[in-house]
Amino acid sequence: MDEPEETLVLEHPDVPAPPKQPGRFKLTGFAALHVxxxxxxLLFFxxxxxxxxxxxxxxxxGILFLALPAGRWFAGRHRLIASRILGAPVPAEYRPVPKGTHLVGRVLIWARDPMTWRDLAWMLFAVTLGFVMSLLTVLLFLAIATGALWWYGAEPIMRYRARLDRGLLSYGTTERLEQRVQVLTETRASSIDHSAAELRRIERDLHDGAQARLVSVGMNLGLAESMYAEDPEQAARLVAEARATASAALGDLRSVVRGIHPPVLADRGISxxxxALALDMALPVTVTSELPGRPPAPVESAVYFAVAECLANIGKHAGAANAWVTLRYADGVLVTVVGDDGRGGANPDSGTGMRGVMRRLAAFDGTMxxxxxxxxxxxxxxxxPCALSSQRTTPSSPTD
Structure with a gap:
């Protein structure tokens, strides 16, 4: 008779263990906090x-300015409790309020935030049905005659309460998808507008630069051809002028090409x-790169022109003695920090350059x-966010 086979279960070392679920006593403690x-x-509601x-x-x-943050604080405590009960985070996805926003503007941002209205709906739930569920859990624990009911009922009651809290205090899958579609629509529209503006710039540069010079080359060569038999010396001078103009047109074309995709970026990568940008600055710029590989070419181009704009602003407005650029890669995100020790007070809304940087990065779900x-x-x-393609590292390089 064969012996039964022994089943061996191996735990993969890279897979984290599931979070430990709170027991009945801890769940009852959470219920007491709810109560x-x-x-x-209710007061802040x-x-x-x-x-x-x-x-x-x-x-x-004034009442809203004080009551809304307080209500959000209590909502945050319930998010934390729900996340511990369910073993998964319950994020607070409020819209950010820009620094320095005045009272009316701050209240308007809060009022337009869908999460504010979710908080209000949750408050109404928390002081009615949610309160009853948590109070029931506590009372079942305190009454000796209901010990068995508490033993079997505390866990499902509190987990159901936590799921209701999560449903009200965070966006659902459908809402997240709708928000994602809206963000993608806005960023793609901005990217299309930016591409159209770039095409117009390239067309203007070619029209005003290389095209005009090439027209001049054609005219000079035509005149030289007609004058060659009668005045060879003048014809030779016209040919020499045409040659010089053709060289200048070639330089214009190279400038346009560099504006589209700099050759140094293709040859040496973003680092x-x-x-190379730092070497062209009038002040010392220290570049530190900790990239284990190269990002995709479109991402490299976007980050390159973003850094170029930031460094140009430092040179024009910062009044800095030193600047630095740090490139690193962590958790699937290319992080670039451009800093200076200047006078400060930079405002991204005060000029078109920084807004252009935002639009350029937004096309890749990037942020500034x-x-x-x-x-x-x-x-x-x-x-x-991006993936790196090859394992190459560029060392740190201070420039003077």
Whole structure:
């Protein structure tokens, strides 16, 4: 008789263990926290509703300015509890408020944020059905006669409460897809506009530069041909002028090509190309690259021109003594930081150059973050998700 086969289960070392689920006592503790926070949640819900009704007056704006952040704080605590119960994060996806936004503008951003209205719906749930569910869990634990009901009921009640919290306090799959489609539509439209503007620039450069010079070459050669028999010396001078003009036209064409895709970028990659930009600066620029490979060519081009714009702004406006550029790759994202020790106060909304950088990066789902307090330093962080193609590293290179 054969012995039964032994099943051997191997755990892969690279696969993280699932998070430990909270037990009944911890779930009951979470329920008690829900009960304790129900009263202030109700208070701030009332304040937000009242503030919204009387928002036409300054007192209403003041109430909203204080009550909305407080309501978000309580919502954040419930997100944290729900994430621990469910073993998965419940993100707070509020719209960012730009630094320095005044009271009215801040309240308007909050009012237009769909997550604010989700918070209000959650508050109403938290002080009604959610409160009943959490209170029931606590009462079942405290009553000796209901110990068995608590033992079997605490876990499903609290997990269902956590799923309801998550459903109200974070976007669902459909909403995320809708937001993603909207973002992609906006970025692609911006990319198309940028491409059309680039084509117009190239056409203008060719028309005003190389084309005009080539027309002049043709005219000079035509005159030289007609004058060759009667005045060979003048014809030779015209041919020499045509040759010089043709060389200038070739230079114009090379400039246009460099504006489309710089040869140094194709030859040396983003690290070498940024070092070449640094060498052209009037102030010392230190370039540090920790890239284990090369990004795709379109990403390299976008980051190159973004860094070029940032360095140009440093040279024109920062009044800096030193600048630096850092390139690194982490978690599938190419991160480029351009900094300087200048006067600070950089505002990406004050010029078209930085907005162009944002549009260029947005086409690749990239972002730009600016930190520039008065007095400096200024740090511009460019992040673009991408994959690297080859294992090559460019060492650090200070330039003077």
């Amino acid at each position: 304790l926070m129900a009263v202030p949640t 009332i304040l937000i509703v009242v503030g919204g009704v009387v928002a036409v007056a300054w007192v209403g704006l 070498g190309a940024v070092q 973050t600016v930190s520039s307090p008065d007095g400096g330093p200024t740090l511009i962080t460019l992040e673009v």
